[in-house]
Amino acid sequence: MSQKYAEQIIVPFYFINSTREMNLSALFNAMLLVSEHQLHALGLDSQQLVAQHGLGWVVTKYHLDVQAMPRLDEQITITTEANSYNKFFCYRTFTVQDAHGQELLRLISNWVMLDIQTRKMVLLDPQIMQQLDCPYSPKVWNFPRIDLVEYPALPREYRTRFFDIDVNGHVNNSIYSDWMLDSLGRDFLLSHDLQAFDIKFEREVHYGETVQSFVQLEQNVSHHLIKSAAGTNAQAQITWKTLPQT
Amino acid sequence: MSQKYAEQIIVPFYFINSTREMNLSALFNAMLLVSEHQLHALGLDSQQLVAQHGLGWVVTKYHLDVQAMPRLDEQITITTEANSYNKFFCYRTFTVQDAHGQELLRLISNWVMLDIQTRKMVLLDPQIMQQLDCPYSPKVWNFPRIDLVEYPALPREYRTRFFDIDVNGHVNNSIYSDWMLDSLGRDFLLSHDLQAFDIKFEREVHYGETVQSFVQLEQNVSHHLIKSAAGTNAQAQITWKTLPQT
Numbered sequence: 001m002s003q004k005y006a007e008q009i010i011v012p013f014y015f016i017n018s019t020r021e022m023n024l025s026a027l028f029n030a031m032l033l034v035s036e037h038q039l040h041a042l043g044l045d046s047q048q049l050v051a052q053h054g055l056g057w058v059v060t061k062y063h064l065d066v067q068a069m070p071r072l073d074e075q076i077t078i079t080t081e082a083n084s085y086n087k088f089f090c091y092r093t094f095t096v097q098d099a100h101g102q103e104l105l106r107l108i109s110n111w112v113m114l115d116i117q118t119r120k121m122v123l124l125d126p127q128i129m130q131q132l133d134c135p136y137s138p139k140v141w142n143f144p145r146i147d148l149v150e151y152p153a154l155p156r157e158y159r160t161r162f163f164d165i166d167v168n169g170h171v172n173n174s175i176y177s178d179w180m181l182d183s184l185g186r187d188f189l190l191s192h193d194l195q196a197f198d199i200k201f202e203r204e205v206h207y208g209e210t211v212q213s214f215v216q217l218e219q220n221v222s223h224h225l226i227k228s229a230a231g232t233n234a235q236a237q238i239t240w241k242t243l244p245q246t
Numbered sequence: 247m248s249q250k251y252a253e254q255i256i257v258p259f260y261f262i263n264s265t266r267e268m269n270l271s272a273l274f275n276a277m278l279l280v281s282e283h284q285l286h287a288l289g290l291d292s293q294q295l296v297a298q299h300g301l302g303w304v305v306t307k308y309h310l311d312v313q314a315m316p317r318l319d320e321q322i323t324i325t326t327e328a329n330s331y332n333k334f335f336c337y338r339t340f341t342v343q344d345a346h347g348q349e350l351l352r353l354i355s356n357w358v359m360l361d362i363q364t365r366k367m368v369l370l371d372p373q374i375m376q377q378l379d380c381p382y383s384p385k386v387w388n389f390p391r392i393d394l395v396e397y398p399a400l401p402r403e404y405r406t407r408f409f410d411i412d413v414n415g416h417v418n419n420s421i422y423s424d425w426m427l428d429s430l431g432r433d434f435l436l437s438h439d440l441q442a443f444d445i446k447f448e449r450e451v452h453y454g455e456t457v458q459s460f461v462q463l464e465q466n467v468s469h470h471l472i473k474s475a476a477g478t479n480a481q482a483q484i485t486w487k488t489l490p491q492t
């Protein structure tokens with residue numbers, strides 16, 4: 001059995017937007033920080049893994065189910081667990097609960113380990129996984145399929161900025177969700193609640209690149225594609241609920 | 247005497263950039279959060295002030311002196327104090343210290359209170375200021391003058407994004423420093439350390455506006471101007487130290 005690890009935070013003003021709800025990118029950042037703290041508590045450190053072994057954890061897929069997004073000044077508990085690993089994949093879940101223990105949202109994530117030099121996947125090391133308190137299981141988790149769609153509309157362009165680049169030298173992948181959601185526009189974002197979000201990360205984005213954010217809305221699902229000159233960076237789909245008009 | 251209020255944080259990965267140092271915008275956000283917590287501890291709440299009195303605190307000037315920027319995973323202590331107020335201005339200082347109590351940086355800020363409807367300054371209310379534990383003093387603090395310069399080079403343009411907009415409905419003014427610094431480019435930012443930063447906020451930026459970020463470099467000082475169709479939004483100047491080449 002893997003161990004759960006939990007932390008409480010109070011949602012600060014810089015994590016929210018004009019709806020008073022938490023930004024998706026901030027949510028991903030907050031959840032990742034908790035998983036980093038779990039590693040630290042186990043005597044592991046992702047920066048050390050890079051420095052000493054030339055290896056880095058990279059997320060390849062997220063599946064998020066949302067009951068309600070955390071709100072400004074709300075006290076939430078973020079819980080994470082490295083559930084299991086197989087040859088190449090490690091699965092980690094995150095849940096966010098409100099102050100009454102009610103679940104607000106749940107994320108499952110798929111991780112691989114890369115050789116930092118070659119950017120190729122490596123076999124997961126049982127010794128590292130044991131230290132991480134993550135049990136082996138041959139089971140491969142199913143993530144919802146991301147539909148391939150046509151994008152007839154012109155994309156919105158985003159130039160990468162210096163502050164999009166993280167310590168690993170490429171765009172922090174929480175930024176991708178900002179590019180995707182922003183391209184839907186304010187009117188849409190103010191009149192819809194996000195219910196489910198699936199994303200597949202395919203290629204890193206570097207400083208100086210301009211990405212194109214394609215969006216195609218079909219009923220209550222938005223399809224998203226982020227592309228740079230080098231190719232597809234990420235694909236996603238989002239299920240929305242239309243809010244009652246006020 | 248005004249009371250000091252302090253909090254410790256460990257600098258998270260989402261507050262830093264590829265230099266492993268804290269982003270200026272994250273620094274301003276982290277400091278403002280501590281001052282909000284001071285208000286909460288005194289039974290005050292800036293959202294209540296808006297809802298009940300139609301009033302809002304707005305920062306008009308920052309002056310920042312930096313010895314060293316906080317680094318990834320560093321434990322820092324942020325201390326703030328509402329030092330004094332006069333007819334229209336309230337002065338608040340912030341310091342950041344490292345784990346050994348060594349001062350890393352110091353910020354002074356100039357605040358006014360706006361009528362939210364008319365966006366006009368109002369006289370500071372002695373009752374509110376007493377609650378805030380801020381003493382009256384007729385003394386007007388001097389902030390370094392921001393030089394007016396020519397900007398012969400073409401500006402870099404930034405379209406406002408949905409997630410730039412905060413709960414008050416306009417661009418969070420920490421974003422201005424991202425626009426200013428980003429326009430200097432990666433090569434400059436990787437080869438220089440920020441030593442002092444002065445900014446004067448003149449006009450709010452709204453969703454949908456595109457701003458122009460002008461920059462003019464003179465010796466070790468960069469001059470900055472953020473302009474939208476409506477006029478000047480902010481002016482700043484930054485003193486830099488050239489890093490030894492590695």
